[in-house]
Amino acid sequence: MQFHHHGYVSTDPRVQPAAGIGLDRPADLPDEVDVLIVGSGPAGMITAAQLAQFPDVNVRIIERRPGRLAIGQADGIQARSVETFQAFGFAERIIAEAYRITEMAFWGPDPEDPSRIIRTSSPEDDPTGISEFPHLIVNQARVLDYFAEAALNAPGRVTPDYGYELTGLTVTGEGEHPVEVTVAHTDGERTGERVIRAKYVVGADGARSGVRQAIGCTLAGQSANHAWGVMDVLANTDFPDIRTKCAIQSASGGNILLIPREGGYLFRMYVDLGEVAEDDDHKVRQTPMEEVIRKANEIIAPYTLDVKDIAWSSIYEVGHRITDRFDDVLPDERGTRTPRVFITGDACHTHSAKAGQGMNVSMQDGWNIGWKLGHVLDGRADEALLDTYSLERQVVAQNLIDFDKEWSTLMAKRPEELGDPQAVADFYTQTMEFPAGFMTEYAPSMIVADSAQQELATGFPIGKRFKSARATKVADTNDVQIGHFHTADGRWRIYAFADAAKPGEASALADWADWIADDPESPIAAHTPAGADTSALLDIRAIYQQVHDDIDLNDVPDAFKPVVGPFELVNLENVYAAIPGDDIFDVRGISRDGAVVVVRPDHYVAHVLPLSAKAELAAFFRGALRPAAR
Amino acid sequence: MQFHHHGYVSTDPRVQPAAGIGLDRPADLPDEVDVLIVGSGPAGMITAAQLAQFPDVNVRIIERRPGRLAIGQADGIQARSVETFQAFGFAERIIAEAYRITEMAFWGPDPEDPSRIIRTSSPEDDPTGISEFPHLIVNQARVLDYFAEAALNAPGRVTPDYGYELTGLTVTGEGEHPVEVTVAHTDGERTGERVIRAKYVVGADGARSGVRQAIGCTLAGQSANHAWGVMDVLANTDFPDIRTKCAIQSASGGNILLIPREGGYLFRMYVDLGEVAEDDDHKVRQTPMEEVIRKANEIIAPYTLDVKDIAWSSIYEVGHRITDRFDDVLPDERGTRTPRVFITGDACHTHSAKAGQGMNVSMQDGWNIGWKLGHVLDGRADEALLDTYSLERQVVAQNLIDFDKEWSTLMAKRPEELGDPQAVADFYTQTMEFPAGFMTEYAPSMIVADSAQQELATGFPIGKRFKSARATKVADTNDVQIGHFHTADGRWRIYAFADAAKPGEASALADWADWIADDPESPIAAHTPAGADTSALLDIRAIYQQVHDDIDLNDVPDAFKPVVGPFELVNLENVYAAIPGDDIFDVRGISRDGAVVVVRPDHYVAHVLPLSAKAELAAFFRGALRPAAR
Ligand SMILES: Cc1cc2nc3c(=O)[nH]c(=O)nc-3n(C[C@H](O)[C@H](O)[C@H](O)COP(=O)(O)OP(=O)(O)OC[C@H]3O[C@@H](n4cnc5c(N)ncnc54)[C@H](O)[C@@H]3O)c2cc1C
Ligand SMILES: Cc1cc2nc3c(=O)[nH]c(=O)nc-3n(C[C@H](O)[C@H](O)[C@H](O)COP(=O)(O)OP(=O)(O)OC[C@H]3O[C@@H](n4cnc5c(N)ncnc54)[C@H](O)[C@@H]3O)c2cc1C
Incomplete structure (x- = not known):
């Protein structure tokens, strides 16, 4: 950490000197902005934190929720994300409070008595030392808190505008601020809609992205969703690997992904509820948690689980889907104009929770568009740079969907379909680099040279x-x-x-x-x-x-x-x-x-x-x- | 870090649930307290942070300054202190922002041309791995900030009462709160004196301790002070070891202790101004900084120093002194009553800055009395435990004075007096465990068994x-x-x-x-x-x-x-x-x-x-x- 060179810093050196917009940032959302980010999930927050390092760029981030995320959603942090946290100044702190994965255990039916599960293997999580950083598990809310702190402590002093919902978006193509966005207040006190004009909009508004719809992207992929009962619980159990990440399959075909959580006591279970029929109409979401717990107990027999407190739970329904494009430029327009609207994270790609990728890939999307917008808006680079966002990140998303399909199909297989009881563990070990976040390899472009040398x-x-x-x-x-x-x-x-x-x-x-x-x-x-x-x-x-x-x-x-x-x-x-x-x-x-x-x-x-x-x-x-x- | 077992923690887990006094701690200094700590330096702040873990103990810490320390004072953090920071939850953060010492360089006159200095050796700082923690340099203000945060985030929610000065103290011996303290407001707005009654008082009020005087301790030791010109500067130089801790001696007998500081640019120089005559009457303090800088340039010849900014400077006058006792129990009373007033840190012992011990030893004093008062006041231990504070810490202080005398005498010697040019470096290497903070060894007592097994x-x-x-x-x-x-x-x-x-x-x-x-x-x-x-x-x-x-x-x-x-x-x-x-x-x-x-x-x-x-x-x-x- 370098500081003091602009004069003596007595307080926390993580708080950088304010500059540009950060010197006098208006508390209220202005009518005109350079970049409007929609959604304060991992994709949106990292974009904001990155743009806050370009203090001459007027960036705002709106969020429908009234305040910070408190609980739930994703928790898997691949090593690439921890590297990223290091770059944003909070790796050592989040490591200190997170759970650290060193092994993953695989459990399956005991061949001698298939009504009981036994441990089949416990491969090391990162045997080759793919990164100097660990693989972590921590509440998504904490990741967002740290990014919020990084954005606020950066020269641009960016902080989310909570309680605003995007309700419409049009690319007018006119003037300096060619994107027109309507926003509505979501908190009771303020009502009515407002129009905000932006040079650029980043849709980081999640799986049901309104920005994606507004720019006419179509989703391709599975028509049906898969459902999991997800619970963050405080419980006692005699299952001996309760504080190890586990994939557990029972002879009956049930399966659990078990994720120990930060703090020493909490853990998460994904209990597989199977494919959701197309005409289910979210009926699966009515599955009571008692039913999920009963199922979990069945799967881990002969062990038992005594749940004392359900801190968070959800029926998580998701399919493998990807959008046809990551920005507002239609294929036949490409090259004639540069994009004005981008979508990132779950707005572009969704997939099972099994490989623990959602939050991680979304952050890399957000970082990618963040520095590029910063470069264009402060005059370092031409607008052409913005075409590389879609170019680079669409391939990554497609690879992710492909990987996740393979992985989740494998994990959902009944033991008798698998043949080799080690098949799941072997796949896990062989493909480790992908979920760790290190398989991304960008093709040559204006910012990536060819590999002649x-x-x-x-x-x-x-x-x-x-x-x-x-x-x-x-x-x-x-x-x-x-x-x-x-x-x-x-x-x-x-x-x-x-x-x-x-x-x-x-x-x-x-x-x-x-x-x-x-x-x-x-x-x-x-x-x-x-x-x-x-x-x-x-x-x-x-x-x-x-x-x-x-x-x-x-x-x-x-x-x-x-x-x-x-x-x-x-x-x-x-x-x-x-x-x-x-x-x-x-x-x-x-x-x-x-x-x-x-x-x-x-x-x-x-x-x-x-x-x-x-x-x-x-x-x-x-x-x-x-x-x-x- | 363990959490969630009392229910889900969504925000920073370093903020522990409030309890006891912390649930409803009055903003204003009350008239009666269990423990009154006087002074918010390192000794006082660690005592407060430790007692904040005993939330049924009503502890307050008064400080004459209107707010936090901003700049100056000590900066050397021995490994034992970093271990201590780990226990208080902030080691990883302070390590990330501090300067880390890995080598110390010794410079002396070139035998071939004594008008020039040359490097004589660069011993490793911790060749034997005395601790898994590093030896650091960081502004004392940051150490105090982190302890303030730890005290505030602890169940007792302790925070300093700034703007109060102790003006008198009497041990009445009467009632449940037998120590009567008068305090005066030091900020302009509030005037007049107040009386606070305490069960116990901890004097952490520095070298000119009023608490020490009030309990009638006498200071023994050197009559004369030694003076250094101390500067935290931003400067350019061709001295190649400017970012390494150095002891520099010139042929003329001048010497500098050079301490690189956190952030990559700032460094501190202690320029030796020699013994202060007894009748000097602080005239040495009028030494202008230009004079100190001129002297420094003379010592480091042929290199030069171009000072751009003096962030902090001081003429630091100090002698080797130690009090006759560390609490209010007179020798002939010992065993008949237990102490009610304790003194810690610089209030008990002062010494040169050369070995970088002041802040470190003071913190161990404060930690020692902190947990013991906590034990007595919440009923875990008898009052007799409090006698062990003096017993344990007085020996440490005496050893410190002895060590520091030897070290500073050696460093102040002219090259020709030393004989062996490696003598200083050798002493440094051989005695490393002492300044690292690991030579403390408490004698058997009610809380230390004998070593039979x-x-x-x-x-x-x-x-x-x-x-x-x-x-x-x-x-x-x-x-x-x-x-x-x-x-x-x-x-x-x-x-x-x-x-x-x-x-x-x-x-x-x-x-x-x-x-x-x-x-x-x-x-x-x-x-x-x-x-x-x-x-x-x-x-x-x-x-x-x-x-x-x-x-x-x-x-x-x-x-x-x-x-x-x-x-x-x-x-x-x-x-x-x-x-x-x-x-x-x-x-x-x-x-x-x-x-x-x-x-x-x-x-x-x-x-x-x-x-x-x-x-x-x-x-x-x-x-x-x-x-x-x-
Ligand atoms: C309820 C829920 C449960 C999940 N559970 C899991 C899980 O168990 N395991 C797992 O791996 N992943 C889970 N995920 C997915 C994981 O959280 C995402 O992959 C990750 O958060 C993607 O980040 P993102 O920033 O793209 O989108 P999100 O984190 O979804 O963030 C989008 C943000 O945009 C806001 N928003 C949406 N529309 C608007 C609008 N019109 N105006 C303003 N703001 C808007 C939303 O409130 C939200 O804060 C879950 C997601 C959700 C929503
Ligand atoms: C000005 C100064 C410069 C120093 N420079 C160096 C240096 O260069 N190198 C080095 O190694 N060490 C230096 N030291 C010493 C080092 O800072 C101390 O060894 C260390 O701080 C000891 O901690 P302490 O808590 O015992 O006392 P201190 O840090 O001195 O804290 C005592 C506190 O008590 C407060 N106080 C005093 N009297 C009262 C009262 N009556 N009522 C209320 N509050 C009171 C003071 O304001 C102060 O905050 C310096 C100390 C001072 C004061």
Whole structure:
């Protein structure tokens, strides 16, 4: 965490200095806004938190509820989401209060007495160390609270406007604020409708999205829903794995997904209620909780469950569905105009709760559109950037639906249909990277280069998220995860991995450093807004092959020691050294001739290229960003 | 973190349910209180935060300042303090914002050109892994903020009463509230004095303590002060170790202690201004900061320092001093009455800033008296317990003064006096355990047993702080630090290390478990207040020699699965297993026949004894605690 460089910070450094709109943000929803986000679920809140880092963008987030979410909905937090929380400044706090999954247990009928269940296997949850962050379970409300805090503590001081419901939306195409939205008050005191005009609208309004309907998207997928009885309960039981995540199948075909929850006592059970007939008309929702508990007891026999308190429960009905598009541009319009309305999260894709993906994928949708809108609205990038949202996220959603179909079909199979009793556990182990959130791989575009030079940094696959690795921060000799400095501040990172020479000696890195700092063609010169610090847009870091004792900061080129803030202080923290025995060059397969790795504001690797390819680097950024106004 | 067992917690689980006084705590300082703490520095705030865990105790903390401390004072946080922060629930947050010391660099005159300094060595800060927590540097104000939050979020909802100054104190010895304190308002609006009657007063009012004077303590020690120019600055420099903790000595005899600070830019310099003549009359305080900066530049030549902003500065004058007693009981009264007034922190002991101890030792003082007052006032222990405060902490203070004298004398020596240029670095490395806070070892008393059976658990020395170690939490298969569940909740911990048998088999542990749960002589039966959960006072945990896969929770005795809260839920989280390759029995030298380790509320090991020594365990607790009222 860096602070004090704008002057001494005595209180919580997580509260960043207000700027732009944040200096004087009106309490009431204004008539005109740059971005109107509809819905304060995970997708909407992360979009708001990201845009709050662009304080010149006037962003508002409306929510039909009168206040914060208190209880229920999703609870599975994949490691990719925890990485994301780290970028938004609250990973360590949410980890401290969440439940941490280390194993998943599979239970099935005892072949010797199928009326009893036995444990069939307990695979480790992340045997390969796919992330340095854990896999967590925590109430969705807490995730939203932390994002709300991040949005409020960011320079833009964004906070949800509760008690407003979107009732209509039209893209007029006219003027600077071409989207016209009608909103109604949902709290008793205020009545009537208002019209808000926005440059852009983000529909983060959940599975029954009104924004989706307004832009005429169609949902494809299963016609029928699947139903689960979901309960967050306080209970006593002799089921020995009650505090382990479990998939439990009984001989009768019943099945439970058991999720231990934060705090040591609470747990959630998804009791499968099967496919819902098309003419059911939500009758399944009348299933009494006593019936769900009775079913659960039946499934876990010979163990029993004594429920003391039902903290939350729901009959959760959902199908595998995906929209035909993620924005308001019709297929035959694509290329002729850029989108004005986007949909994110459950508004675009729904699927079973079995793989615990809903909240996680929704957050990545929201982050993706958030930084892009920030870039366009503060003049860093052309509107064309906004087409990449749909391009990137639609594929992810389709993969998710496909994965979830396979997984939930497998989990719903009766034991005799499965054949191999290990089939479910094996699938779980083999596909772990997907639900952990690390299979996303964006295709080449204006913000993702092709992988012609991937072999220079094999551990940082282009289009995938930058997987952090350890190095020594030279200035203070701390061994750190270099990825953890990549906070959600809207900046791009350029990691310059050095060739073999020491700082102070002639080298490809030294040449590159001179070029990036001084050449009029360099991306810093081309894209940094006039008057801003050189590191305001592109955060450039050097990683040397030497150990820290062999590096004198005085010999390191100025490109890696940017001057920041009103006191023109030198930032010494962007220079890293290899850790003996844990050398990042080996761990991530970096060429000993050096390499440049470009990472987008949302952690995805955008480019890998040699230190010598200066023109190519400049060209990449010319394609991604606008020339700075001077 | 455990929660939800008293009902669903939707918001921050760090906010514990209010209870007792906390349900309806008056905003204004009442006329009668159980405990009046004077001063909201580190010593006072930790006392308040600890007593806030005893919500039936009416505790108030007055502070002369109008509000929170904003800037300045100490910044060194030893690992023992970070352990303490963990117990109060904020270690992970303060670590995330603090500077972390991994090395300390020593600089001295270059023998070839003594006008220039060179680095003579850079020893690692904690080469032996003395704690799992780091050594930090952070503004004292942040430490106080976190304790303020902990006190406010605790059941007692304690918060400082700012703007009150103690002006007089008399121990009347009469009635239930035998200490009479006069306080004056320090804010302009309210004037006049008030009298507050207290059962006990804790003087945490700093080096010029009025409480100390009121109880007639005398200060012994150096007559003369030593002075430093202290500055928290934002500056640019070519001194290459500017972000490493450094001791810098120049040939001229000048010396600097350099402390990098949180946030990446700020650092502190202690520039030695030497002994202050007795007749100086604080003239040294008029030393202009320009003069201090000039001196600093002279010392670090050939490097230079370009100060851009002085965030805080002070001429810090202090001597090695210690009071003759830590409470109001005169030597010849000792044993005839128990103390009513205590002094803590700088009120008892002052010393140089060189070893960075002031804030740390003060916090341990405050924690020590805090839990003891809580025990006495809520009826858990006899008043005799209060005599142990002075007994325990006076020795620590004396050791601190002795250590600090040696250290600061060494650091102030001219290079030619030192002989060996490594002498300072060597002393630093050899004595590291002291400044890290782990040399405290309490002598036998009513709350510390003798070490007759120490060999059963050699890694948990009686009288020293319980050094955490790793084990698997069986219920959720998480590898954890068992010490991290020892929060500052005022409870004692009893760790029952098992003999070799598995749960379910006959064993010494199973016998012990039956006894502790069911025998009328057991400490649970003897001391747990009527109507409270069995784990309300003594938190009992089992550590098995097996790995977690070999333990079925259904076979574990009920003593280790206490029933808690209004729903009578079973707590499954007190059962641990050995981690293969990191076996706590080996790591901490535990007998394979098992052992019982008793740990006090403030983390100090109180007793080590065999599983068979039931009567001895009961007798120990009879000496420490009162029989519960029935
Ligand atoms: C009742 C419920 C139960 C769920 N249970 C589970 C579960 O058990 N397991 C699981 O994995 N997932 C569950 N989910 C799904 C999971 O919560 C979602 O995948 C996740 O929240 C998606 O995030 P989102 O931001 O896209 O949408 P949501 O979290 O649904 O957020 C949408 C927000 O928009 C608001 N909104 C909707 N329409 C309007 C409007 N017109 N104007 C203003 N505001 C509007 C809503 O009030 C809501 O706050 C559940 C969802 C719901 C709604
Ligand atoms: C100005 C100053 C600068 C310091 N600089 C350094 C440094 O550079 N390095 C270092 O290691 N240590 C420094 N210290 C010492 C370090 O801060 C202390 O060791 C540490 O704070 C001790 O904690 P404490 O709680 O015992 O006392 P303090 O932190 O001194 O707290 C005492 C509190 O009591 C209040 N108080 C005093 N009298 C009354 C009264 N009559 N009524 C009500 N309230 C009262 C004070 O306002 C203060 O808030 C400094 C201390 C001070 C006061």
